[in-house]
Amino acid sequence: MTTVTLDTAPKPRTARPALRAVRARARTVGLYALSVVLGVAVWQVLAAHYGPSLVASPRETLSAARELAADGTLGNSIVASGRRILIGWGLGLLVGVPAGLLIGQIRIVRQLLEPYIEFFRFIPPIAFVTLAVVWLGIGESSKVVLIFYTSVFIVILNTSAGVMAVSESKLRAAASLGAGRRQVLTRVVLPSTVPHIVTGARLAMGNSFLTIVSAEIVAAQVGLGSLIWTSRNYGRIDWVFVGIITLGLLGFVFDRVLRIVASRVLRRYGVKL
Template structure:
């Protein structure tokens, strides 16, 4: 019996190895597909650029050389840091104001009726329409750009939070009230946890819109930032710099969104 067991044991181990390998390959498949898609896109970009003028479409190698040039003199790093700081400040302020505002508007009819006309009016006016006024009222410095990003963020977060509050099951509210919970207890133990997914969704959408706003604001009144870099490249007919700025915006947005998703998953896992 001992000999049979010892003989069968390696066979069991060998059969388990392909199974483990298959699981690892399955887990790595999405990453490999993404890599193939990116490489294929770069190859297609390079091939198309060979058929046209560099002013119209610079090649991958030319864009890479431009990125190294901008990194070498510090322009790209300064631009990324300037845009990142403005986005985080404006977006953070918008979330900090939009979440409690949305909760109170969703919970109390009087608050919603008082503020709803303003929300519905201003949310349809794009931030770029206020660029000139922001510069006049707040100056050409950082405050005007942060204010525009705040304007972009606050309405999106507020509306998503209102939707989350109004989506709470009324039976849960009545059950909490019947157990003796007051308004504050109901707000913190029932409404707020149920609204977290809506808040996170609103914050992620607002983050994307913040990138749209910061580029517009920096093009109009900024010396540093990715929007300013793109505008400067346009003035000097450096299309490869434009591509570097656009790619940097995309990578920065992807990074911010991933960090936000990971942070919310770690901190708010039980509510999502």
């Protein structure tokens, strides 16, 4: 008598999730492309309605970008502005994160520093442009300090808010298990605060782009802000559009890189972007 054995074990379904992921990514790329096409179409309609003296068309802007790229103006401006933003923003993180951790954990530090933070964070960086130039000159230091000033308070506020939002039950549980202050900071407080730090870093990056334009208009020969201002003086609306669009693209790239680094390197802390 022959015995027939039926294999009823479920087969692995690895293809379907992979296929769904590919379709989801393709759908995202398609929606991005559709959004860009619609935006360019609206831009073209506005340019046709108002004329080149007010709104440069996409073709004119592309031609101007090629012109500025050919003589090196656009590339030098991108490098100069990007370097200033990254240095000032990076210094803001280096100072803001430790300061936020101290303010959030130690009450006396919070009481000592809070009046200054609440005072200076409401003064826009553009108000200090003249003083920065007088004190530090028209070199790189004045621009970097202004961007640092823009970034540091945002990072401090978000970091301290994250520290103070840590559940008291988690802190008591860690203390009851014998964790010291340093272990509580590294094992409980910091992992819970990382999402707030990343959010503060992204907001600070956006504000850095707001500051760089005003700083370079006043005290810079090279940079995207200087390019926009010089274009205005020469009546080149197409150059102005090139500078504005380049700022937006540069900010998009910086933010995207920051999100990728945060999601991969800080995934063990529970950051989901």
